[in-house]
Amino acid sequence: MRYWISILLIIVLSGCAARHRGEPSKPSAVNYSLAAPELLRIGLVQNRMKVVIEVKQDALLLAMNNRSQICTVSGSVELNLTDSGVAWKSGSDSGFNATGLIIMPLNPVGNLIWDETPYPGEFLIQKRGQGLTLINIVELEQYLRGVVPWEIGRPGLIGMAALEAQSVAARTYSIANLKNREVLGFDMWADVRDQVYRGHSGLDQLCDKAISNTAGMILRSGGQIVEAYYCSTCGGKTSNINQVWAKESKPYLVSHPDGPAGNYHCSASKYSKWETVFNGGEIDQTLLITLPEYIEWLEASELRKKWAGKYFIPASPGSDPMTPGRLKNISIQSRTASGRVAKLAVVTDAGKYIVCGDRTRWVLAPPSGRFSILKSAWFDVHLSRDAEGRPDQVTLKGRGFGHGIGMCQTGALGMAANGTSYKKILKHYYPGSSIEQAWK
Numbered sequence: 001m002r003y004w005i006s007i008l009l010i011i012v013l014s015g016c017a018a019r020h021r022g023e024p025s026k027p028s029a030v031n032y033s034l035a036a037p038e039l040l041r042i043g044l045v046q047n048r049m050k051v052v053i054e055v056k057q058d059a060l061l062l063a064m065n066n067r068s069q070i071c072t073v074s075g076s077v078e079l080n081l082t083d084s085g086v087a088w089k090s091g092s093d094s095g096f097n098a099t100g101l102i103i104m105p106l107n108p109v110g111n112l113i114w115d116e117t118p119y120p121g122e123f124l125i126q127k128r129g130q131g132l133t134l135i136n137i138v139e140l141e142q143y144l145r146g147v148v149p150w151e152i153g154r155p156g157l158i159g160m161a162a163l164e165a166q167s168v169a170a171r172t173y174s175i176a177n178l179k180n181r182e183v184l185g186f187d188m189w190a191d192v193r194d195q196v197y198r199g200h201s202g203l204d205q206l207c208d209k210a211i212s213n214t215a216g217m218i219l220r221s222g223g224q225i226v227e228a229y230y231c232s233t234c235g236g237k238t239s240n241i242n243q244v245w246a247k248e249s250k251p252y253l254v255s256h257p258d259g260p261a262g263n264y265h266c267s268a269s270k271y272s273k274w275e276t277v278f279n280g281g282e283i284d285q286t287l288l289i290t291l292p293e294y295i296e297w298l299e300a301s302e303l304r305k306k307w308a309g310k311y312f313i314p315a316s317p318g319s320d321p322m323t324p325g326r327l328k329n330i331s332i333q334s335r336t337a338s339g340r341v342a343k344l345a346v347v348t349d350a351g352k353y354i355v356c357g358d359r360t361r362w363v364l365a366p367p368s369g370r371f372s373i374l375k376s377a378w379f380d381v382h383l384s385r386d387a388e389g390r391p392d393q394v395t396l397k398g399r400g401f402g403h404g405i406g407m408c409q410t411g412a413l414g415m416a417a418n419g420t421s422y423k424k425i426l427k428h429y430y431p432g433s434s435i436e437q438a439w440k
């Protein structure tokens with residue numbers, strides 16, 4: 001029902017895609033009563049020449065700019081980028097719109113399919129930059145149903161409190177990141193850049209129950225919505241946010257042990273300890289790509305440059321940091337309060353690169369394997385050298401999986417299995433924050 005009220009509101013208010021109510025200017029002393037954001041805009045893919053949507057039952061095709069109805073579509077709807085807009089084709093019908101189109105199903109639950117995945121809500125296909133962007137416009141609680149099982153898994157009843165904690169963390173993260181990707185035309189990505197969201201494939205009854213048990217609950221600290229970061233496995237100690245990312249410190253994102261020494265809440269994780277090995281020329285091939293990317297990443301932001309300090313010392317005048325050459329040495333210069341690498345010195349033919357915090361995971365991206373970046377920034381470096389003294393093998397031995405900031409998901413599952421409530425789990429991982437019923 002609320003879906004339809006939302007749709008009507010959108011039609012009446014603006015004709016624009018998602019609308020989010022802001023916080024009231026004078027929150028009540030008893031309850032902050034933040035209004036639920038009616039709809040989120042989740043970016044599924046961008047820069048496509050063509051997008052094909054399957055409509056299981058009937059849906060309305062609307063013009064993006066004013067939501068005026070174009071026609072009813074069903075079956076396969078093909079959308080193609082053209083020089084001047086978006087062309088669409090459905091059966092024998094076809095047409096064109098300069099900015100974009102909305103596909104609004106008459107039955108909003110699981111009626112639209114993209115990439116073999118059913119999605120709730122509606123789709124917006126927008127011409128943006130050099131291609132088409134596909135956006136899922138979806139209610140927050142429906143969105144969470146497609147996030148929680150993919151973010152923390154389906155542990156069954158024993159993990160119920162962790163599922164509830166994950167629901168509150170994901171809901172809070174979503175509210176804190178509204179309009180975060182406005183430059184791209186949506187709120188959040190549907191992957192690890194924000195939260196993994198796979199529509200309504202793989203729904204889980206217990207995850208659904210955890211979401212409804214905590215409906216409308218979010219975390220606050222000092223009156224502000226918490227930036228509720230979380231990661232897979234902290235490895236025994238969580239991170240100070242400002243020591244691993246170029247971000248300000250937060251009182252609730254501080255380093256602390258994840259349980260008693262030697263028996264951490266996440267100690268059963270398969271990522272508790274790991275090893276990554278670069279053989280032969282693999283490290284040089286990796287650094288050839290990742291060191292210039294690191295320099296570009298830093299130089300794209302004054303804040304990052306300030307955070308990193310002096311990040312390149314040339315081997316000789318005129319040495320170019322964008323052409324690293326071969327590796328000479330890698331050493332850890334300093335560590336954060338949690339033991340993660342704070343500054344890593346990578347010396348190549350071009351000079352010395354100082355790689356900071358969590359960015360070490362991008363620079364030392366494993367040469368192969370499932371994960372595109374190093375599992376964590378908590379590692380030791382072991383070098384062996386060839387007859388000429390060049391490194392011929394680099395071994396990284398580390399702990400944990402993820403940035404270590406905020407909630408440790410494996411730790412939350414461990415606490416849940418020990419009978420800890422979701423409120424206590426959240427207080428442990430976001431110390432000093434409060435859990436509030438922001439809306440019903």
Ligand SMILES: [Zn+2]
Binds near residue numbers: 237410
């Ligand atoms: Zn942990």
